[in-house]
Amino acid sequence: LFSAIDMAPRDPILGITEAFNADTNPAKINLGVGVYYDDNGKVPLLECVQKAEAKLMEQQSPRTYLPIEGLAQYDKAVQELVFGADSPVIQEKRAITVQALGGTGALKLGADFLKRFSPNSEVFISDPSWENHRALFESAGFVVNNYSYYDPATHGVNFEGMIASLKSMPAGSIVVLHACCHNPTGADLTQAQWGSVIDAVRSNNLVPFLDMAYQGFGSGLAEDGAVVKRFVEAGGPLLVSNSFSKSFSLYGERVGALSVVASSAEEAARLLSQLKRVVRTNYSNPPVHGGKVVATVLATPELRQLWEAELAQMRVRIKQMRDELVAKLKAKAPSHDFDFVREQVGMFSYSGLTKEQVGKLREESIYAVDTGRICVAALNSKNIDRVVDVIAKVL
């Protein structure tokens, strides 16, 4: 049985971390994986999380199973964060939210759910997209296609191409859209462009699936989440996956959620029952700790305020690193224009470095993705000069 099984390909991004970990050069720098590091190069343990954990330690509670759909306080708090507390879909009980194992788990729940009820639809993801999008939807049994998204010439969005792609999709197609902080390019739509995308999605009867893994890393929680409200206002079915891996720095706790908007409370109840079936047949019910931490922070005004401040700090530091990277590259490699890095948002930049150049960076123990994607959130005041020197050298 096992002797004929081939090696599976490595995850192109997580594989970089494996190579990085094996590198013995003390000056090594990992710009591969999408993880936020502070100025000391450490993954932060947020103060709001520590305070919530201290509070939870005081009220030691037994570790019973959570409900299939997760902790009720968590689902409620997440729903209010994603849609806005005053959203009509909450008031009309048309939204359902289930706790999920990170953003990845939320995407997989949504994919399995959609496959069951729309088996012949095809899925469209941006060109390029997070590598796991294709793999996840294919593993749920879908054919996965690309829609035009990135324009390497402008380092921005190929907006006309994207709209043309949306208009050519068969009705019922599932479109995966990055709500903010596009991974891997860092190129987001403007608010005006979102309006046209929403029109095209709705007039063509497509099924939008918003993936929001970086809320708060672009312009702010409300600004980054605005697109969810606009889709709600436009009416029609909607799926939203969200993740707290980055925004709470809780990567390993696997905290995320899937929300679905139905046309009525009665329909929502049916959808929830079916989503619970998907959960039950995959992992039965989610883990307790991360959900409790996030629910505690979101529902406790002082902790919530602290979280928003800590999230803003992360966002501002990334922007500073973008500015410094551009300024330092201008000094060291004046014939190359990197101004576009300042226009990009979120953790990543499609730097324009070629696969060969990325290979040369790696010879100097600086790790990036072959596509030229770098994680700006891994730059800091101590490593940026070496990164700039090596980039200038390979250019």
Ligand code: PLP
């Ligand atoms: N979606 C996108 C676009 C991502 O970049 C990530 C990153 O990890 C995820 C989903 C998955 O989130 P999580 O790590 O919470 O599973």
Ligand code: TYF
């Ligand atoms: O794109 C990234 O780097 C993050 C982290 O299979 C990640 O989203 C990468 C690959 C993967 C899971 C998470």
